[in-house]
Amino acid sequence: MRIEEGFQPIPFSEKNAYLEDPVLPGLLRRVLPDSVHKEIEPDLERLGSDVLEVLRPLASSASVSPPTLTQYDQWGRRIDHLQTSEGWRKIKAISQTEGIPGIFYERTYNEHSRVYGFAKILLMVGDTQEVFCPLSMTDGTARIIELLGKDALTRDVLPRLISRDPSKAFTAGQWMTERPGGSDVSLTETTAQSLGQEHPYGSKYSLTGIKWFSSATDSEVSVALARTGPASSGSRALSLFLIPLRKPLFPDPNSKTQPSPISNNIFIHRLKNKIGTHALPTAELSLQGTEGYLVSPLNQGVKSITPVLNITRVWSAITSIGHLRKCLSIATAYSRVRAVRSGSQLLQDAPIHVAQLAQINLLYRALTHLAFGVVRLLGKSECDVVTGEEGQRLRMLTPVLKAFCAEKACAGMEEAMTALGGAGYMEENGIGRAIRDGLVEKIWEGTVAVLALDLARSAQNGEVLNAFTSWALSIIETVPISLASQLDAPIKLLQEGLKALPKAYTLPLHPLAPRPALIVVGYIASSIYLLEHALWAVETAQPTSGIDVEVFKRWVLEAGLQSAQEDLERAMTSNQERLDVDKAIVFGVRSGVKKKTKL
Template sequence: MRVEDGFQPIAFPEENPYTSDLVLPSLLKRTIPRSAFNEIEPDLERLGADVITTIRAMGSGNRVAPPRLIQYDQWGRRVDELETSEGWRDLKAVGQKEGLPAIFYERKYQEHSRSYGFAKMMIIVGDSHEVFCPLSMTDGTARVIELIGSAEMKEKILPRLISRDPAVAFTSGQWMTERPGGSDVSQTETVATPTGKNNVLGPEYTLNGFKWFSSATDSHISVALARTGSVQDGSRGLSLFFVPLRLPLLRAPSEPLPPATSNNIFVHRLKNKIGTHTLPTAELSLDGSEAYLIGALNQGVKNISPVLNITRLWSSIASIGGLRKCLAIATAYAKVRTINGGTRLLQDSPLHVSQLAAISLVYRALTHLTFGVIRLLGKAECDVASPDELRRLRMLTPTAKAFAAEKACAGMEEAMTALGGAGYMEENGFGRAIRDSLVEKIWEGTTTVLALDLARAAQDPATLNSFLSWVKEVISSCPLDLRARLREPLDVLNDALSELAGSLKKPIAPLVPRPALILTGFVASSAFLLEHAIWAYVGRENDRETDVEVFQRWILEGGMVAAIEDVRRANLDGQTRATANSTIVFGGLSRAKL
């Protein structure tokens, strides 16, 4: 038989990622004022059309490829030239032209600008090949400069970080990770030495050290932590610095590009990663590199925190956007793939659709959770957040990032299996989406690191109470007839609240933080889903019954009951369990003597 004969599989249709989405349009309609939403939605519809036509094509074929490092030229001179692919550069330019991160600082829609910009990211991110990594750090750096940068930085650097013109726009990296510790910066070895000069951008220092992970090595600038105090001071002896990757940084457009080593920054090697292959991540040596102090001395960890908080939400959207694309592929495939001898579509198989519905539950919950936190960030940046909203933002930022990363990857794998063997093919994008999304479990803090961050935030009784009170207020706002229908899931939600209230108070048992973060993610996402269901129910929206069903299923079937039990188990005789864990992993005493 010739390949052209016999059964011919039908390719799934390419659908507009905004107009075909069953979650995002309704969420934005509820949370953004009507006048603003009426302006924003046509732009999102247009962007969705661009994704399936021009933007996706930019990342196809050989247009996007891993970066290449040329360390030495023909004559043995150190040049450290980093070559990136045409597709990578074009996709990054698309992000900038679309207003990322410009939208966040133009603030045309005030606190809703964050929701608008992140909605655009979510539509693109499944086809972005990780260009939002440098754009996320550019966003964070812009916020740091807006808050504590010198007047000259605000005048000369900030406009270029938030420019929509790729020809003049700067991107920024963020250099914290060193060999002695990943998320633990207390052992930072990079040393900053004052030169006694005042550069136009601020007090001048030289940096000497080694940065073990520098994502977006092709950026124009970076913010970096370096030691200005003693080693014994730990993280309290670190300051934050603005580092140009090439000197001079501020030059006329007609001037040639300075050499890559012009600021004594040397690329040791590019990282060989499981995923994010297009993203240039490197090990860097700083050998007397010129840098300028940002903010006060020895306040580096505090001063860089806006970068971490902002990039964690970018990370959360990256996780959800990857899941959105995988779910969209699986859903589209179900509409064209026939079974039972070609007499039935997959979409008509209850067993198959139940698998897709379970994935959709995860996507809906994660989207409402993350955009709920994004709204809090928007309010905070526009100085309209209440004290309780600021406390919830502090508690929910690490939660959203970790919870989205944990849940999205599993959902992507389920979506891949929904295509059977066709899902395992590299061409459809599942492989890259899963590989790239795995980094979100690590980048800007693993789940365990973020769980400890959540535990620290919850040690403030006002912070924990603001979260618990908010969830209770959402529950109390539920109409009586709807509350009667939702009695069982609301009982579970109240049970989870009681468990968190006791578990996150001092002293926290040693094994509690991680399961408590997962339970916090379940509780917060459920509260945001309930807010939406109440709005749809009261407003008699077309999808109101679906929104109510989603809330109910997420609590009863999504994993919250198991998460409650995990927290309870961690609270019971934690030391005994910790000892048993050690024996399970490393062996008992008899093993240790061998």
């Protein structure tokens, strides 16, 4: 039989990414003022089509040609020529033209600008080949310059970082990670020596060291931590610098030659061989007398770089959710065309299959509402309209958002892949790349364990934890009598979780508590945001109100909150004996160590 003969599978066809999204249109209708919503929705509808018709073909082409590095030319001269794919460069240019990250600093819609910009990012990210990684750091760098930069930096560099003109726009990196410790910067080896000279951008320093993980190697500038005090002072002796990757930073546009990649004594040791994010040029760099400009107050680099970390963690969460959105969209579209039972039934009519898609959909809804709840707080904070309690909630929920979304989204993507059967395992549909790229979000900007400890530091402040608890209870208290009996069980479970949190964060902190406590907070926060949306839908008689209420109930009762609370309780009651047995399970029982079985 010829391949053209016999049964021919019907290719699935996705619809407008924005209009078909199960969450975003309704969420934006609730959180945005009517005037803002009416103005931006046509743009999001247009983008929903462009995601499929423009970005997706470019994403496929970008993955064909990964970045390459040529360290030496024919004559043995060091050149460090980095070549990225044309698709990568075009996707970056499209993103900048769309206002990523410019929307956030134009602030046309004031505190709502963050919601608008991240809505676009959510729709685009699954088909942008991780271009949003350097753009997230560009966003963070712009915020640092806005907060700390001298007038010359604000005049010269900031407009480039937020420009919508790709021919002028800069991207920026963030150089923190070094060989002694990933998220632990206290052992930073890179040193910065004052040159005793002032530059319009800040005091001039010479930096020497190794930056082990640079994911914006093709950028124009980077912010970097370097040691300006004794190593014995750890992270308290680090300062923050702005570094041009090439000199001069603003070359003569009429010149026939551009600055050499090594003109600021930055050398690429090698490109990283990663399991995903293949189009993204991630490198190991050495700085050998590299010129940088002091941005932070001396020895206050860690505190000064915090805005970058907060912003990139939100980007990371949205990236996780955006990959999940794409996978869910593909699985849903496939169910509409794939026939089973000898061709007599479509998957969309098979209850067991629809139940699987509903579980993925439930996860996507919960994560999206959680993310945009935090995004709204970020927008308010940047526009100085945030209340004290909202600011404390933002501090607490930022690490939770990043860790919880990264942890949960990957499992959802895998479920979406299996919903296509063997077709899901094929590289062409893009789910495999989404999973590989999405996995890195569980590591970048802090693992769950690292972020759990960050959360613990903030939650130990009674005011911060009280701000979160009082907010959650205030939403619960608005449940109308008409819904009270229907929502009794999920509300009681949420209240139990809230009561457990103060004990989990009481000093001395139990060594096993932080991770399960973060997961509990993630479940509670996402549940409260779903409840808030469901109550709005009921109050305003939205046609989706019944579904929104059911989504809240199922998420609380069926998605894992109770097991998460049990994990936390188990951790809180664990004794040293359990810790010892954990070691024995992992490393084996050494001679001389008493075997213990009672837990």
